[in-house]
Amino acid sequence: xxxxxxxxxxxxxxxxxxDQKLVDALVHDGLWCAFECCRWATQRSKSPRSARSRARSxxxxxxxxxxxxxxxWENASFANEVVARDRRQWAKARTVxxxxxxxxxxxxxxxxx
Numbered sequence: 001x002x003x004x005x006x007x008x009x010x011x012x013x014x015x016x017x018x019d020q021k022l023v024d025a026l027v028h029d030g031l032w033c034a035f036e037c038c039r040w041a042t043q044r045s046k047s048p049r050s051a052r053s054r055a056r057s058x059x060x061x062x063x064x065x066x067x068x069x070x071x072x073w074e075n076a077s078f079a080n081e082v083v084a085r086d087r088r089q090w091a092k093a094r095t096v097x098x099x100x101x102x103x104x105x106x107x108x109x110x111x112x113x
Contacts, residue, residue, distance in 0.1 A: 004030070073098065 004026035031040050072078060084097035 004024070007023040007025050007028065009021060009023060027039065032038075033040050082097060082099075084095050086093055087096050
C-alpha cells in the first residue's frame with residue numbers, strides 16, 4: 001500500500017498555466033467509499049450503533065466457533081473425517097494429520113464480550 005503512485009489526471013492533454021492536482025491512487029482506487037463519498041476510515045464513526053452491535057455478535061460467534069473447533073480437535077471428533085497425508089517440505093517428508101492453519105492455542109489481544 002505504501003507503493004501506490006500518485007495519479008496525474010489530464011496529463012495527456014498537457015497542463016497549462018497554474019497549479020494542477022495530484023490524486024493519491026490508494027485513496028482514489030482503494031480506500032474511498034463510493035456510496036458515502038468519504039474515506040473508509042470515517043465510515044465506522046458514521047455507522048449506526050446497531051451495525052456495531054451486529055459486528056460484536058459476529059465476533060462472539062466467531063470466537064465460539066473457534067473454541068468449539070479446538071475442543072473437537074482435542075476430543076478427536078474429526079478422526080474419521082481426516083486422512084493423514086505425507087508432505088515433502090524441502091528435503092524432509094512428514095505426515096500431516098491435523099489442520100495446519102488451525103491454531104487452538106493462539107490467544108488474541110482483543111477481548112470479545
